[in-house]
Amino acid sequence: MIANLIFSLLLxxxxVLFTANIRHIARNIKMGRSIRINDQKPRRWKTMAWVAIGQSKMTTRPLSAILHIFVYVGFIVINIEMLEILFDGVFGTHRVLAFTGAVYPVLISVFEILAVLVILACIIFLARRNIVRLRRFWTGEMTLWPRSDANIILVTEILLxxxxxxxxxxxxxxxxxxxxxxxxxxxxxxxxxLHPLFAGMSDSGLVALERSTWWFHIIGVLIFLNYIPYSKHFHIFLSFPNVYYSNLEPAGKMSxxxxxxxxxxxxLDPSAPANDVAGEDGAVETFGASDAxxxxxxxxxDAYTCTECGRCTSSCPANITGKKLSPRKVVMDVRDRVEELGIHRRKNKGDLNDGKDLFGRxxxxxxxxCTTCGACVQECPVNIDPLAVILELRRYQVMEKAAGPGExxxxxxxxxxxxxxxQFSSEDRLEWTGN
Amino acid sequence: MSVKEKIDVPVMAELAARGEQPEYLFWVGCAGAFDDRYKKVTRAFASILNHTGESYAVLGTEETCTGDPARRAGNEMLFQMQALQLIELFDSYGIRKIITICPHCYNVFKNEYPDLGGNYQVISYLDYIEGEISAGRLNPGLEKFNGVKVTYHDPCYLARANNITEPPRNILRLLGANLIEMKRNRHFALCCGAGGGQMFKEAEKGEKEVFIERTGEALDTGPDLIATSCPFCMVMMTDGIKYKNREEDVKNYDIAELIAQSLGN
Structure with a gap:
């Protein structure tokens, strides 16, 4: 009885905490300029089904695609068992879904197979990050925190x-x-x-083991749930809306x-009537962007959806050749900046001016x-558009500050x-004809 | 084909003066008009248009920058100045169909001018050439490139941006070339390093220049010839071949030049 009460309170x-975290992120995202994206709904659903649910863009790197599928399917299917655990926890039942009879052991066995695949995938992922040390997990912006974040997620999943x-x-x-x-x-x-491992234990020992792992699992899940909004792992929620709201324009088109x-x-024509095409809210718009x-x-x-996989950066011609530009860093910088500004706003009654901007990062x-080649956009498995941000920063520098490179x-x-x-004269434009 | 030799090319203003309206505007582009190497490509494609007896004209001295490099370097004001003036010029000639040899011009006409009221049927010269071959109006000699090892470098603004990946390959195969793909090809091709305004400035500090990386990938296929279809890619690949001291054994030609050569020009 007390256990049920404690469980319910924890839940x-x-x-409540998770809801507050989500609201914080939603408010931060709404800090951005308002645009309406409500066109081509059928195509948007289709893109979401294909790219987000179907993970079609992951397949360009088959090994990580397969391993990720294990974790992804595991996450979704094992959540059915979470329902049972939640019900048992609140009402004090034990394995409430067992009423399904012969189906039940099959169900649990499927969960268990998936659990093994998730563990396997996470171990390989950990090895790729920490032993093989794939370049894209160690370059530039992959400082201690992003690297630890990834390891915390993987270890947590293995433990759960x-x-x-x-x-x-x-x-x-x-x-x-x-x-x-x-x-x-x-x-x-x-x-x-696994029975032989525990066969020597007494009944009471086994009950203690069963109960403690049950509690460990559910408390772990609840803590993890509240870790996710602070982590790159937030992509498990945002991938779907982010892909739904993808840029559906031709890949080569700039806004x-x-x-x-x-x-x-x-x-061009001073006599032309001034069309009212000022910003949607009528305010004078800044050209380009200097801040989030x-x-x-x-x-x-996009920034909150990024899972820091680095596919963008590993295909960026500038980054490959050792330049400082990394599309992933640009996206991570935007997120860090939004977080920073969100905290400033909370402490200063809605103020959005802390004297800093994106150029500080x-x-x-x-x-x-950037060569605007679009490889980063093409690579992103969740349709993030780092190029659009780079272009907005260039626009601000050129049009607001006249501060582009001299050449x-x-x-x-x-x-x-x-x-x-x-510096050629247009008079010479037909020279190629041999005239 | 020597650059000195005169080639007959119809000019839009002259046609308009005679009350004639060509089917296509052949958009040459700044590189096509001013880059010494790329002028040869422009001549090659004009000779193809003459060969098929196409109804076309160029704008000649009336041509100007599309504004594409300005937009990509953040100067939206300058881009739109160029674009709106060009749209006015196109409208004055009643231009509806544009053939381009420059992927950047192709992309900007096709995908970005419509927002400013410029709606045209925009055709890449690669699509045009492939179409003319299958229609039987263009019959390139098939022996000239038999067994020649060719690798094709996809320009970002044709492949990734506009899904034009197969026409150049079909053309090369048709010419008998032994087409060898680089590891990164089509939508996943590595940029030559010249896009987004990089053509006009020094590269940022790094371990190496992008064009050296990409030329290295091309040379790894052991080609006799690197085929390109973009003026900037051509500059980059040619420079890369020079940098690697391979000018003697590896050539860099545009697809239009290969066709023109096979026609005996």
Whole structure:
């Protein structure tokens, strides 16, 4: 009875905390510029089904794709068992789903197979990160915290899955011994093999083991649930909406700026009526972005969705050749900046000006090394668009600060004066014909 | 084909003066007009258009930058200045179909001008050449490249950005070339390093230049010839071949030049 009460209180606490965390992140994402993305709904659902649920973009790297599928399917399916654990915890029942009869041991055996696959995948993932040390897990922005974050997630998953297997093994032995509290519900495929490990234990020892692993598992899950919003692991929730709100424009297209069109039309023809194409809220818009608040909410959602896998960076021509630019770092910097600004806002009654901006994190050297090749966008398994952020930063520097690299400014002058990026006269444009 | 030799190319303004309206605008692009190496590609493609008897014209001295490098370097103002003026010029000639030899121009016309009111049927010269071959209007000689080992470098703005990956390969196979793929190809090809304004500035500090990395990947296939389809990629690959001291045994040609050569030009 007291156990049920403690369990219920823990559950409520975890849910309340989690809700608060989610609301904090939602508020942070809404810091971004408002844009409406509600077109092409059928295509959006299809993209989500294919890219997020179907993980189609993972397949370019088959090994990590397969291992990730184990963890992903394991996570979803084993959550059915979570329902049982929650019910048992609140109402004091034991294995409430056992009413399903012959189906039950099959169900548990499936969970157990998945648990083993998850453990296997996580061990290989840990080895790739810490023993093989794949380059993309160790470069630049992969400082102590991002590396530890990944290891914490993997170790937690191994512990959570192992505790279920040990719990089932203890339960299974008690069933065989005919313990009154452990009704025989059938044999479990994987944990049965673990029986010899615990066969020497007394009944009370086994009950203690079964109970403690049960509590370990559920408390672990509730703690992990509240760790996720602080972690790259948040992608397990945000991948789906983030892919739904993907940029569906052609890959080579860069976003248009209607406010600029208005100004240019007036320059070209001063008699033209000024169309009202100012920002949606009527405020004077900054050209480009210097801070998170000038990026769109979708760019900020991208940042919270990033799981720091580094596929973008490992395919970036600038990064491959040793330049400082790393698309993953750009995305991580946006998230860190939003977090920083969110905390400042909370402490300062909604103030969004802390005297800092994105340029405190992302340097010119990074922004100007981009070839706009789009490899990072192509690679991202959850359709994050680092290139869009880089372009917005360039726009701010060029249009608000006239602070682009000297050679780029010279190129602009050439285009303005000669109609070509080089200093050639348009009179010579037909020279190639041999005239 | 010598650059000195004169080639007949119809100019839009002259046609308009005679009241004629060509089917296509052949958009040459700045590199096609001013880069000495790429001028040869422009001539090669013009000779293909002449060979098929196409109804086309160039803008000649009226051509100007599309604004693409300005947009990608963050100068939206300059981009739109160029774009809106060009759209006006296109409209004045009633231009509806544009053939380009530059992937960057292709991309900007096709994907970005519509937002500013410029709607055209934009055709890459690779699609055009493949179409003309299958329609039987273009019959390249098939023996010239028999057994020649060729690797094709995909330009970002054709492959990744616009899904044009197969026409150049089909053309190369048709020419009899022994096509060998680099490890990173098609949508996953590595950029040559010149996009996004990099063509016009020094690269940022790093271990090496992107073009050296990419040329290395191309040379790893052991080619006789690296085929390209973008003026900037051509500059980068040619520089890369020079950097690796392979000018003697590895050539760099544009797909249009290979076709023109097979036609005996």
């Amino acid at each position: 409520i606490l975890a849910v 899955m192992s505790s279920v297997l040990v719990m089932n093994a203890a339960d299974g032995i008690l069933q065989i011994r005919g313990n009154e509290y452990y009704a025989a519900v059938g044999s479990f495929l994987i944990s049965d093999m 248009n700026m209607p406010t600029v069109t208005n100004e240019v039309r007036m320059m 608040t000038e990026l769109t909410w979708k760019h900020l959602m 992302i340097t010119d050297e990074e922004i100007w090394a 780029i400014n010279a190129t602009f002058s050439n285009i303005e004066n000669n109609g070509a990026p080089w």
